[in-house]
Amino acid sequence: MKQNKLSFESENLVVDWISFKFQYLDDSAKINIAKYFLKLGFNSFQESGKLAKPIKEPIFISPDNKYEVLFVQEAPYWDGTIVQFSGKYSHILYTLIKQRLINWELFSTATLGRLDLYYSRVNKKNEKIIIIDFLDACHKKISQTNKNVSFEKNKKGVILKIGNRKSNHFSRLYEGKDYLKFEYEMKGRFLRKYHLLLVENRLQEFEQKLSSNFISYFGKILPLQYSYVDWLVIKLRPIRKPTITQYGLNSDYIKSEILMDTKTFVSLIQFLNYAQHLDYEIEYLGSTGYRKVVFKLRDFLKFQDPSVKPTNYYRLGKNKEFFQQLQSGLYVTSFVDHSFQSLVIVPQVRFEKCPKEKCLITKVWLVEELFYYDYPFYLPNFFQQKLTKYELEVRFKLFQVFTSVNIEKTIDIQEFFKSYPSVLNNQQKTKIKKHFIELVKFLEDHNLIKSNYKILSNGSLHDSQKLTTRNISEGFVFYEKLSI
Secondary structure (H helix, E strand, C coil), rough: CCCCCCCCCCCCCCHHHHEEEEEECCCHHHHHHHHHHHHHEEEEEEECCCCCCCCCCCEECCCCCCCEEEEEEEECCCCCCCEEEECCCHHHHHHHHHHCCCCCCHCEEEEEEEEEEEEEHHHHHHHCHHHHHHHHHHHHHCCCCCCEEEEECCCCCCEECCCCCCEEEEEEECCCEEEEEEEEEEEHHHHCCHHHHCCCHHHHHHHHHHHHHHHHHHHHHHCCCHHHHHHHHHHHHHHCCCCCCCCCEEEEEECCCCCCCHHHHHHHHHHEEECCCCEEEEEECEEEEEEEEEEEEHHHHHCCCCCCCCCCCHCCCCHHHHHHHHHCHHHHECCCCCCCCCCCCCCCCEEEEEECCCCCEEEEEEEEHHHHHCEEEECCCEEEEECCCCHHHHHHHHHHHHHCCCEEEEEEEHHHHHCCCCCCCCCHHHHHHHHHHHHHHHHHHHECCCCCEEEEEEEEEEEECCCCCCCCCCCCEEECCCCC
C-alpha cells in the first residue's frame, strides 16, 4: 500500500519563523541581500543582538512594501549575523521559496538557523475540560521526564513552555481568542540537516521530514486522551510503528451505522486485507481505475480460517454468496473517507471452474483508490477462526470501538445487551463479559492498549487496574496505545 505524502498544507502546518545564520556577512553582502528583498516587497532593518532593548534601524525602506526582513548583528554568544523573517513575513518568504523566486546564491555562505511551525486547533463548544486544565495535564505528564517545562502568563493568557530556548527543540502551547496553538521551534544541528533540501528546492522531501518530526515530537510528549489533541491522534496513526504483521487486520475508522450484517462486514474487512497482497492488473471503467485480482476461492477461505478444510463446500458456498453480495455497493457508507462513498468499490465479480485442480477461480474488480489509502489501525486478525455467534458479535463490537477516532474507547455493556440480535440469559451475559475481558487482555498483550482502565458505575467513571465480570456490568473504558 502506498503511503500518503506529508506536507505543510496537508497537515495544516503554518511557517511562523525562518532565519539564516552567516558566520561572517560584510556590509556589501548585507546591502546586496537588503536590495534584493526590497524588490520583493520587504523593507530591511538591522539591530544589535547584544542589547536588552535593541533599536531597530532601517537599511532600505519603500512606502509600498508591506513585509520586513531583519538583520541581527552580534547575536548573544555568537559574533555572526542572523537574517530573520518572523511571523507572517516568514510565511510570505516560504511562499516565494515554493514559487522558486529566491536567489539562493545570496545565501551561499549561510545555514538555516531556525524554523518555526505551528498548528492551530479551533476550540469546540463541547470540550470536556477547559484549556487551562488540559495545559495543566500536559505540564504534569511532561515534567515527569523533562524539567524544562513551565507556565508563563501574558496579556492574552497562559503559555506552556516546553524545553530550553537555546536547545535544538523548543515548543509552546497557548490560547488564542477561539483556538489553541501548538508551536514548535527547530534550530541548531537538528535543523542544519535540512538546509540543503531547502536551498536545492527539494521541498517535498523537506516538508515530509519536518511535518513528520512535528507530529512525532508532540505525539511523544503530550497526553493523547484529551480532545484538544484529537487532530494529533489522527495524524499520528498513519505514521506510527505498526506492531502487527502485514497479515493482521488493518482498517479505516468505521462509522457506527453499518449497512450489512456483522458476519458479512467482517468478511469484507478480511477480503480487503487479503487482496492487498495479490498480483493484479489495472482496468478502467470510464475514468475510474479498478484493480483486478484473481484467486482460488479456497485460498481466501484458508486466509479467513486456517483450520478449515479446503473442501468444506458449505463454507465455500457461503463465501461465494459473500462475493456475489459485494456488487450491491451498500457497504460504501461504512467508510469515513468521502472518496469511498462516491465510488462503487466492487463493480464486478466472476467465477470460473478450474477442472484440473477442481476448484473455483474468483475474479474481483476493486477500485484502485483503496490501495492508495493509509489505514490508521493495525490489529491482530482475531476473526481468523471458527466463532460462535456471541464471539463474533463481541469481537466485531471491540473491533468497531477500537477503530474509532478517539484514544479513549468506551464499551457500553448494557447498550450491547439491548442491541444484541436475540434475548440473553444471565449465563450468556456472563460469557459475553468474559469474552470482552479476554479480548482486552489480548490487545494489551499485543501492546495496542494501555494497562489502565475505567469502569462505569452508576453513570460515573472510576479508575480500575483490573476488569472483572462484576465491575464491567455497566461498561468500561480502555485507552489505545500509540507507538511512536
